[in-house]
Amino acid sequence: MSLSPATGPLLYEGKAKRVYATDREDVVAVEYKDDATAFNALKKAQLLGKGAMNCRISALLFEHLEQLGVPTHYRGLYSDHWMMVRPVRVVPVEVVVRNLAAGSLCRQMPIAAGTPLEPPLLDLYYKDDALGDPLLSEARLDRLGVVTPAQLEAIRNLAFRVNDGLRALFGPVGLELVDFKIELGFTATGELVVADEISPDTCRLWDRAVADAQDRILDKDRFRQDLGGVVEAYGEVLKRVQGVCPEPRVYR
Numbered sequence: 001m002s003l004s005p006a007t008g009p010l011l012y013e014g015k016a017k018r019v020y021a022t023d024r025e026d027v028v029a030v031e032y033k034d035d036a037t038a039f040n041a042l043k044k045a046q047l048l049g050k051g052a053m054n055c056r057i058s059a060l061l062f063e064h065l066e067q068l069g070v071p072t073h074y075r076g077l078y079s080d081h082w083m084m085v086r087p088v089r090v091v092p093v094e095v096v097v098r099n100l101a102a103g104s105l106c107r108q109m110p111i112a113a114g115t116p117l118e119p120p121l122l123d124l125y126y127k128d129d130a131l132g133d134p135l136l137s138e139a140r141l142d143r144l145g146v147v148t149p150a151q152l153e154a155i156r157n158l159a160f161r162v163n164d165g166l167r168a169l170f171g172p173v174g175l176e177l178v179d180f181k182i183e184l185g186f187t188a189t190g191e192l193v194v195a196d197e198i199s200p201d202t203c204r205l206w207d208r209a210v211a212d213a214q215d216r217i218l219d220k221d222r223f224r225q226d227l228g229g230v231v232e233a234y235g236e237v238l239k240r241v242q243g244v245c246p247e248p249r250v251y252r
């Protein structure tokens with residue numbers, strides 16, 4: 001059994017994580033699960049070790065972003081699959097940045113997989129599983145009223161800063177950041193920060209040294225497409241980023 005923090009009530013359970021209150025008002029504990037889901041949980045599996053892997057990769061990436069001055073909810077690791085974070089009010093919008101065409105973009109538009117997108121494309125989705133996380137237009141987002149125009153501008157800017165920061169990290173270790181999804185939240189003091197996780201569950205990462213369109217995949221597409229070797233691929237991502245990110249701090 002790995003070390004768990006003393007937790008209060010379960011605040012939220014998502015598909016890959018549980019969030020618990022702690023005895024401190026300004027800290028919540030996030031438990032990364034081994035559950036893998038895709039296609040809005042139509043496809044499910046348990047992948048032994050995935051939780052710990054994503055917890056560590058997320059910690060490394062949050063450390064890297066914090067070092068660049070990008071604000072995140074991250075406070076530190078508690079143990080191998082527990083992360084301590086600041087509580088935030090999550091904006092119910094999934095923010096996707098795409099550097100190369102892949103996934104839903106290629107299913108919905110006449111664009112071949114791998115086509116470079118310059119400047120990168122930013123897509124917003126309404127975070128609601130029951131509705132299937134629909135793509136938002138700016139007018140629909142405005143109608144929804146969950147963010148002000150100024151907040152939307154801040155969200156866009158932060159998403160592109162995350163993209164620049166991650167590309168600068170991944171490029172030199174031979175990883176192509178095809179696209180990624182982030183969630184953002186407001187802290188108690190109203191600061192907009194990157195929340196949730198950043199991991200191969202939420203990014204598309206291709207091995208730049210591999211030409212084969214399937215063999216190069218080092219992210220959750222291996223699970224979505226039944227390619228096997230999911231945890232091994234995540235391990236490869238971890239191996240590459242741990243040499244180039246600050247060591248995750250321990251928060252207890």
Ligand code: TMP
Binds near residue numbers: 102179180204
């Ligand atoms: P998409 O091509 O399926 O729209 O996905 C874009 C990016 O967002 C990709 O890196 C995977 C990530 N993503 C999530 O993290 N959660 C999701 O529920 C979906 C649909 C995509």
Ligand code: ASP
Binds near residue numbers: 042
């Ligand atoms: N995260 C989503 C799900 O669990 C979709 C995906 O990542 O493909 O269903």
